[in-house]
Amino acid sequence: MTDLNKSTRRQFLKVGGAALVALPIIGMSGTATAATNAAVRAALQYQTTPKDGKQCSTCANFQPATKGCTLYPGDTEIAPEGYCSAWVIKK
Ligand code: SF4
Structure with a gap:
């Protein structure tokens, strides 16, 4: 194996390893x-x-700043145009 091949192989392994960590x-x-x-x-x-x-x-x-709802712990995908059976008018 030539030095060029060793260098290329080393670079390939470094990039591949970084990709596996990043995914x-x-x-x-x-x-x-x-x-x-x-x-x-x-x-x-x-x-x-x-x-x-x-x-x-x-x-x-509704908690618009966090896209949440006080009744849905951890949910950050409540849509402003969504609805559920616990709806209560905002005063
Ligand atoms: S309608 Fe339901 S999901 Fe939407 S903000 Fe009110 S309680 Fe939360």
């Missing part, structure tokens, strides 16, 4: 930014569309 980190960060609380969504019949003119953006429980 789980990218995957975990993607999961963290798109968290939903499936159990509460199911229990309260959450939907991503308004119902009878009621929607999350007009609900007292």
Whole structure:
């Protein structure tokens, strides 16, 4: 094996190793930014569309800064135009 081949092989292994380390980190960060609380969504019949003119953006429980809801721990994907059976008018 020539020195050129050894160098190329070493570079390939370095880049491959870095990619293997980076992939789980990218995957975990993607999961963290798109968290939903499936159990509460199911229990309260959450939907991503308004119902009878009621929607999350007009609900007292909606947390627009975090895209959350006080009744949905850890859920950061509550849509302003979503709705669930716990809707309460914002005062
Ligand atoms: S209680 Fe229901 S309707 Fe109100 S903000 Fe939360 S998910 Fe939306």
